[in-house]
Amino acid sequence: MKLSLFAVVATAFILALSCASKPKDGTDASSGASASGRNAALVTDSIEPIAGGSRTLVVYFSQGSATKRVAEDLALIFGADLEAIAEKKARSTGFFGFMHSGYQATFKIASRIQPPVRDPKDYGRVLVLTPVWSWNLSPPVRAWLRLMKGSLPAAGFGTVSGDTEPDKIAASMAKEAGAAPLAIVGFSDRDFSPENRDAYITKLSSFVEKMR
Numbered sequence: 001m002k003l004s005l006f007a008v009v010a011t012a013f014i015l016a017l018s019c020a021s022k023p024k025d026g027t028d029a030s031s032g033a034s035a036s037g038r039n040a041a042l043v044t045d046s047i048e049p050i051a052g053g054s055r056t057l058v059v060y061f062s063q064g065s066a067t068k069r070v071a072e073d074l075a076l077i078f079g080a081d082l083e084a085i086a087e088k089k090a091r092s093t094g095f096f097g098f099m100h101s102g103y104q105a106t107f108k109i110a111s112r113i114q115p116p117v118r119d120p121k122d123y124g125r126v127l128v129l130t131p132v133w134s135w136n137l138s139p140p141v142r143a144w145l146r147l148m149k150g151s152l153p154a155a156g157f158g159t160v161s162g163d164t165e166p167d168k169i170a171a172s173m174a175k176e177a178g179a180a181p182l183a184i185v186g187f188s189d190r191d192f193s194p195e196n197r198d199a200y201i202t203k204l205s206s207f208v209e210k211m212r
């Protein structure tokens, strides 16, 4: 009981810090949703699609739309299948839902997810994307990686955050999956602003090259 009270207070504290450190034009994490601004040109206008080669699976969880957007862009480039991880219980996006999500992420809890539709063993490469919650990977992506431990083909890991570096989270992903990634990439909400389109394309392109 004491521990859970501490956990809630600690989580509230670090999440408050997280919100306070966000840029003014960035997404307010407390809303639970990011503004990915799906109004840009197709990514394949700037990055040549990968023809032939290994079959690719792009796996992601997205509570807002940012991680979904990166997943769809990567799927377009690689001609990949998409697996959207679905949780068994719908996640609330209000204040208590936000606190609960932060608590689960902080304490590395894997949430209960629906049985995956696609099997990564059927693919030559898999790209796994998670939103960053409380400086950690999201509980549903943790659950998927744990479930697939030891069965991933060549893997690339990506994070989408308010403003957090991907390294520590990618290391947790590798540990859960039992697989070292060929490449990692970290996007932040400001990468989706129209004025940052070039930077977004450059980041995406560098990740694609490493996973080619």
Ligand SMILES: Cc1cc2nc3c(=O)[nH]c(=O)nc-3n(C[C@H](O)[C@H](O)[C@H](O)COP(=O)(O)O)c2cc1C
Pocket: 018, 027, 029, 030, 031, 032, 033, 034, 035, 061, 062, 063, 064, 065, 066, 067, 068, 098, 099, 101, 102, 131, 132, 133, 134, 135, 136, 160, 161, 162, 163, 164, 188, 189
């Ligand atoms: C519960 C929660 C905790 C978050 N914690 C962080 C954090 O620690 N660091 C950060 O940079 N962004 C944090 N964010 C912001 C999200 O990572 C960011 O908005 C991301 O783009 C959301 O992806 P989505 O739109 O695919 O759900 C948090 C968001 C939520 C909902």
